[in-house]
Amino acid sequence: MAVIELTCISCPLGCPLKVETDENGAVTCVSGNTCKRGEAYGKKEVTAPTRTVTSTVRLEEGEAPVVSVRTRTDIPKEKIFAVMEEIGRASAKAPVKIGDVVVADIAGTGVDLIVTKNSPARRHQT
């Protein structure tokens, strides 16, 4: 049994939610919300919260030193730092295009890490 306090982000109202759970972690009650979206948000945040992770990776032979990346979809919230650790080790080779996969199935989430910017290769001095 636990009561978890959250701020709903479904709309600018930002209702303060109280989500009650039983001993198995299942949601028994959501209160404080003014609409159904608040109830759904409260349940998901307590049972299976997810986030999209965005960051950068080193860009080898790129005009720019790094290129921005994101997880293609949202991933379980508790995997954020595991994903960041793999991102820290990853790199891409220029040129890259939006949607190029940098790491497939990152940190065992089943979600790919993809490039979010078209970034050219460094022009060689001739």
Next chain:
Amino acid sequence: MRDLAIIGGGPAGLAAAVAARDAGVEDILILEREKELGGILNQCIHNGFGLHTFHEELTGPEYAARYMDEVFQRNIPYRLSTTVVDLRREGEGLAITSVSREEGLVETQARAVILAMGCRERPRGALNIPGTRPAGIFSAGTAQRLVNLEGYLPGRRVVILGSGDIGLIMARRMTLEGAKVLCVAELQPYSGGLKRNIVQCLDDYGIPLLLSHTVVDIQGRERVEGVTIAQVDDAFRPIPGTERDYACDTLLLSVGLLPENELSKAVGVELAPVTGGPQVNESLETNIPGVFACGNVLHVHDLVDYVSEEAAQAGRNAARFLRGESGGTGRDIPLVPAGAVRYTVPGAIDPARMEAETVVRFRVGRNMRGALVTVTASGKELLRRKRPVMAPGEMEQIVLKKEWFSGAETELTVEAQEEKEGV
């Protein structure tokens, strides 16, 4: 002489260029001071952009790429690494002086100009924080650029002053990169940032948000070694005895954005005191004929989707001006903010000249629940909208229809107030 020059190749400049071309302007040139198009979106690598426009959550660079592709498909010319240093009236048009490493000083003449220079962060110098002047004090946007574009982490133990969205985003970004963010201090009793950012950037990582707090001292000679934070009273004066020291090597400032209007001033554009941006009519045209403004140079936005919409409107109206179709009655009706409304953009409309519909954007000065927005002309109510909640951090908009106006109106009042009980 060119037809249209656009100063700035960020989200506003790109959308303005696309709309102007689609409205028939062949001869367009975009001038961009950075080495790539896209403006500030290039460093905003987080997601949440484009929900209104594309109905999906994009990152900043992805949103920019959508508009860059539109510009490339239309073969609209642009010059990069080119900084405009002067803008003035010359003969029937406008003269632009720009400078670039490759071409040196270049003079460009144009019949119309769209100002799309964006905004700048309020710097430390504008804050009067006592203490020494060591390294390690950055505006949040500078830190964002260092981390996301240049690949440097500017510090390891961080305090953030101001809870603007960039500060909140950087609290998360620095945390993900391994820095320890000790707290975010906010002078106001509420945050100006989006709720979503407070939850996903601070709450997710257990970073405290100290409302009604500010930095009262900075320590360190060469590098920041610590800051002192104190609670403030209703008049924002630090309360003695509430000081607390934080050992840190970095202080980020996220304390507001200011439209960047040096060029506007140079050409004689009148600025509005509340927004710091040009005074414009319903066509987003300034007091200088043929000079239009859009995006953050006009007033600071919170969603890029609205920047793109506004910029497209400026592009269409520049096209009408170039076709000689923009002559109105010459008598603009001023929009007067009332109640909690702080300002409106545009600040005046000419019903004879306006498109079938004109969007009016505005902000309120306080948090409100159960608010009512009304537009009245000489005592006659033209529009009435209920808003469950309004906040200073969220830009609002209403739509005015050309058919509502007879042309005899002398003044339009845009008002927001709490709805009265039982009405």
